[in-house]
Amino acid sequence: MRIIAAFLRDLWALTRPYWFSEERWSARALLAVIVSFNLGLVYLEVLFNRWQNHFYNSLQNRDINAFYELLLYFSFLAAVFIAVAVYQSYLNQMLQIRWRRWLTEKYFVAWIANRTYYRMQLTDGGTDNPDQRIADDLAMFVDRTLNLSLGLLSAVVTLFSFLAILWALSGALEFTFAGEVMRVEGYMVWVALVYAIFGTWLAHAIGRPLVGLNFNQQxxxxxxxxxxxxxRENAESIAIYHGEADEIRSLRRRFLDVMGNWWAIMLRQKKLNWFSTGYSQVAIIFPYLVAAPRYFSGQIQLGGLMQTASAFGQVQGALSWFITAYAQLADWKATVDRLTSFLAATERARVASEDHPGIITDIKDGAVRVEQLRLDLPDGTPLLAPFNASISEGEKLLVTGPSGSGKSTLFRALAGIWPFGKGVVRHPASHVLFLPQKPYLTVGTLREQVSYPSAPGTFDDASCRAALTDCGLPHLADRLDEEQHWAQRLSGGEQQRIAFARVLLHQPQWLFLDEATSSLDEASETRMYRLLQERMPHTTV
Structure with a gap:
């Protein structure tokens, strides 16, 4: 019970925000319509059940007029059922995509805001594949939550709708026990209840390991x-190293892990399918077997037998909802666990940044000042002892040191993204731009690459072409609208030239570079720095 209570608590924490958000009224109205359609489908099933009684009685009585009238009535019911089912599915999908859009936006913000993604990457190794959790797990969560909840609602409404029908149709069962005549009213209801409870218990016992297996599979x-x-993204480096054999071994090992867990799911699912399929097949004949004595004794007609069997099937199906939905429930539980752990990780990162801000970044006019700045590694190991420094406007400064001494970490601290350490970094309010060693290139047009981090269209085409030409990329000047995976199409040196083109367009007053010319030859490197000096003589570098 504790596991179920914990699951329901996590489920409510994931579900509640949307239904109490700014979209709550439209979402609730749409859900109300979907629920109404679901209830309408159940009511139509009740009408179909009554129709069966009259239809099969008309066959038994050879009443051709009643036969054709009932066929016409069935056609009407079927047309209404089809229309309601189609729109119920359509509106369900509409609600799914709206809910998923809202959740995706929320998860984007939780992951990206305040550089939570960066802190998680450095400290939270237990949160694997956040991209998959946002792209796949959210879609599965919305689908499973809506469909399983509506399925459970339909099962409950169907159960109560058909219980009275089955109770009235089944009559009383009389038998002799210990010399006394026993009478059980509505005996088929009790038979259906016992049958479903036993099946549900057995299904849970067989399928319980699927929750953990599905979590691992995802x-x-x-x-x-x-x-x-x-x-794919490192294809060139792999080709240069001739590392194909090692990559094949690595990919094969990863897939063998997938395959091994899949086999475990298959074996467990096979056991569950043996039971659930057998359970469903027995349920087809079971009501006829139980109701047959009353039919052969003349207490009910053929229509009554068919209606009783149908009502029993509806009651038994409603009571057995847990069995038929068990595999989806296991998948749903695994998805809820993954999303809950992801949100918990983002919350830990947020709380850590608030409770232990580490290096404080402050905006202040004038120089860049570093006050008692100490840099640590993520595990707490000291990297740089506390120091003070000041960089005046227009100054040119070069930081040198052996590899691993903390130059790039200092760069990250000045950029305000390194959370480990103590001290204060004060930035001027004027425009500051940081260039890392490996520029970030999006998948999009070349105009987007040159304009980044500003939006496309911030700079006119003539300025973009001039910046590309000045940085030694004249062959790209007329390809601004071409869309490519530029990180794969351009060499390391070309990517760094793109970064310098961004500098020329943005004209920052403060520019920080972390080996931003490491992929350029000496002549090109000299040209880039001379270009900065000529075009931005007052920029602090």
Whole structure:
């Protein structure tokens, strides 16, 4: 019970925000319509059940007029059922995509705001594949939550709708026990109840391991997909190293993990399918077997037998909802666990940044000042002892040191993204731009690459072409509207030239570079720095 209570608590924490958000009224109205359609489908099933009684009685009585009238009535019911079912599904999908859009936006903000993603990458190794959790797990969560909840609602309404029908149709069962005549009213209701309770208990006992297996499967599939993406994005480096054999071994190992867990799911699912399929097949004949004595004794007609069997099937199906939905429930539980752990990780990162701000970044006019700045590694190991420094406007400063001494970490601290350490970094309010060693290139047009981080259209085409030409990329000047995966199409040196073109367009007053010319030859490097000096003589570098 504690596991169920914890699951329901996590589920409510994931579900509640949307239904009490700014979209709550439209979402609730749409849900109300969907629920109404669901209830309408249940009511139509009740009408179909009554129709069966009259239809099969007309066959038994050879009443051709009643036969054709009932066929016409069935056609009407079927047309209404089809229309309601189609729009119920359509509106369900509409609600799904609206809910998913809202959740995706929320998760984007939780992951990206305040550089939570960066802190999680450095400190929270247990949160694997956040991209998969946002892209796949959210979609599955919305689908499972809506469909399973509506399915449960339909099962409950169907149960109560058909219980009275089945109770009235089943009559009383009389038998002799210990010399006394026993009478059980509505005996088929009790038979359906016992049958479903036993089946539900057995299904849970067989299928319980599927929750953990599905959780692992989602994680392993995401790891395998991420390895393939990394292979594609680093294709040139792998080719230069002739590392294909090692990549094949690595990818094969990842896929074997996927396959091994999949086999475990298959074996467990096979056991569950043996039971659930057998359970469903027995349920087809079971009501006829139980109701047959009353039919052969003449207490009910053929229509009554068919209606009783149908009502029993509806009651038994409603009571057995847990059995038929068990595999989806296990999948749903695993998805809720993954999303809950992801949100918990983002919350830990947020709380850590608030409770232990570490290096404080402050905006202040004038020089860049570093006050008692101490840099640590993520595990707390000291990297740089506390020091003070000041960089005046227009000054040119070069920081040197051996590899691993903390130059790039200092760069990150000045950029305000390194959270580990103590001290204060004061920035001027004027425009500051940081250039890392490996520029970030989006998947989009070349105009987007040159304008980044500003929006496309911030700079006119003539300025973009001039910046590209000045930075030694004249062959790209007329390709601003071309959309490519530029990180794969351009060499390391060309990517760094793109970064310098961004500098020329943005004209920052303060410019910080972390080996931003490491992929350029000496002549090109000299040209880039001379270009900065000529075009931005007053910029602090």
């Amino acid at each position: 994680r392993l599939e995401a790891n395998f997909r991420f390895s393939l993406v990394r292979f």
